[in-house]
Amino acid sequence: MPIELKPLQALTLLKIVALAEVRDEMPDLTWRQMAILLTIYLEPPPHTVRGLAAKLDVTKPVITRALDTMGAMELVSRHRDEKDRRNVLIKRTVNGALYVERLGDLVIAKSRELPI
């Protein structure tokens, strides 16, 4: 079931999210944090620092720092992999799931108000 979507509609949806971000209708996340969050919540686990760094094509410290910030927000959590204690497994949290859910709902709700 592919989406029937035109460029202008895609841009309008993006503008909705950008305005929500800027207006503090959502907790502020950088693009990198957003990419990490959505990867964790939309793709199947397990997720590791190294795996995320490869997928996003950024260095590992970028992932570590983003996880620090989002961990403090309780949007994600970290756990040592007991099978290989060098790895850190990044897991979803209740707050994170709630945040992502609200983000999706926000786009839908706002887009309904528009002559899109």
Add this chain to the structure above:
Amino acid sequence: MPIELKPLQALTLLKIVALAEVRDEMPDLTWRQMAILLTIYLEPPPHTVRGLAAKLDVTKPVITRALDTMGAMELVSRHRDEKDRRNVLIKRTVNGALYVERLGDLVIAKSRELPI
């Protein structure tokens, strides 16, 4: 013609854009810069610093600085309003239009590759 879109699909589109941003497939813009850019290119002119600040609910220096950055990228341009020389009118540029167009096309192209 409202879009038929579900939250998961909206999140997937957002993830596409976030990944493109992070991977340097697009020139890096902050959320604020993105909100300003899309407002300028999706809403009818005229656009002023004060008007954008009110619409985004941010202070004027935020707009001025974002325009500095995006002006250097040639994504927008500034012109004194000759009718009222206190105002600055923000206008679209060729590069900016191209950027926005590519952004929309990128989302469409990537979303077609996905089992969305």
Add this chain to the structure above:
DNA sequence: CTTGAATGATACGGAACCGAAACGATATGG
């Protein structure tokens, strides 16, 4: 004119982020 209001730009100190390099902890292979 002169005064006051409005607009956009600037100055300043502080916070967040970045890339590169170096670091401990853990696992692997001889």
Add this chain to the structure above:
DNA sequence: CCATATCGTTTCGGTTCCGTATCATTCAAG
């Protein structure tokens, strides 16, 4: 064991962004 490799973290210096306050310019009203 021991040497090497891997993984995530930390450190470092530098850049960018932020919020507040202040500024110069321009307009409008008396």
